Amino acid sequence: MKYLSIGFIIFTLALLGFSTYQALFVAPTEQTMGDVQRIFYYHAPTAWVAGVCFFVNFLASIAYLWKRSLNADALAAASAEVGVVFCTIVLITGPIWAKPVWGIWWTWEARLTSTLVLWLIYVSYLILRRFSVGSQTQTLAAALAIFGFVDVPIVYMSIRWFRTQHPQPVIAGGQGSGLDPVMWHAFLWNLLAFTCVGIVFIVTRYRLQKLENEVEAAHAQRAIAGGVQ
Amino acid sequence: MTGQVALKAAYAVTWIIPLAYLSYLLSRFRRVRCEIKDLERSR
Numbered sequence: 001m002k003y004l005s006i007g008f009i010i011f012t013l014a015l016l017g018f019s020t021y022q023a024l025f026v027a028p029t030e031q032t033m034g035d036v037q038r039i040f041y042y043h044a045p046t047a048w049v050a051g052v053c054f055f056v057n058f059l060a061s062i063a064y065l066w067k068r069s070l071n072a073d074a075l076a077a078a079s080a081e082v083g084v085v086f087c088t089i090v091l092i093t094g095p096i097w098a099k100p101v102w103g104i105w106w107t108w109e110a111r112l113t114s115t116l117v118l119w120l121i122y123v124s125y126l127i128l129r130r131f132s133v134g135s136q137t138q139t140l141a142a143a144l145a146i147f148g149f150v151d152v153p154i155v156y157m158s159i160r161w162f163r164t165q166h167p168q169p170v171i172a173g174g175q176g177s178g179l180d181p182v183m184w185h186a187f188l189w190n191l192l193a194f195t196c197v198g199i200v201f202i203v204t205r206y207r208l209q210k211l212e213n214e215v216e217a218a219h220a221q222r223a224i225a226g227g228v229q
Numbered sequence: 230m231t232g233q234v235a236l237k238a239a240y241a242v243t244w245i246i247p248l249a250y251l252s253y254l255l256s257r258f259r260r261v262r263c264e265i266k267d268l269e270r271s272r
Binding site for chain 1: 231232233235236238239240242243246247250251254257258261262264265268
């Protein structure tokens with residue numbers, strides 16, 4: 001298991017190097033935006049990973065409420081935290097891309113606003129987990145996660161439902177949308193690389209949560225034993 | 230902000246945030262391992 005983990009981490013690092021090379025040197029320069037369009041190769045894959053993390057959090061929260069499994073709760077905690085990390089990258093790289101292209105850092109339109117709301121929902125989820133005490137914490141967090149996930153499809157569909165400053169979908173956007181084949185390759189390599197980074201982070205954070213649960217249980221056991229004596 | 234500066238800034242953000250998160254996770258791992266050692270010693 002340990003060798004498998006190390007092997008996967010080395011594979012992920014190699015993939016990151018290759019995908020960065022693809023994004024910065026192989027993909028052609030976009031005609032209207034120029035080099036700044038290369039932010040797309042980080043911005044879109046990190047948004048994808050954030051969405052996947054929140055989906056895992058949603059499934060794990062349902063599993064926790066159904067089975068009361070501490071493993072499911074640990075997975076929910078891990079995936080939410082990693083999702084927030086990637087969503088933060090999206091919310092920072094987006095305005096950095098917007099400034100030279102739109103002339104503004106931010107505008108309160110549907111895609112940007114719903115993404116910010118998504119980030120706030122999962123930050124509040126993490127705050128709830130961190131500062132709430134008592135036996136109901138995990139149940140409340142799971143309920144918040146299930147309702148909070150409603151915003152993920154809204155973020156995805158916002159550029160289809162509303163007229164937005166954010167570009168219309170390039171991928172799965174219907175007629176007239178699409179990418180140059182070389183851009184597609186660079187995008188897919190980055191998508192794969194960032195997905196692997198997300199997996200490494202979730203697995204690491206999951207193991208940490210399990211260890212913290214064990215320590216907490218040991219402290220509780222000692223406290224009970226001390227009380228009995 | 231020019232395109233090149235924006236690209237470099239976005240690239241830096243994309244790497245700095247995950248690296249900072251990774252170092253945060255590793256520091257938490259170290260703390261938990263210390264606690265486990267303390268618990269084992271006090272048994």
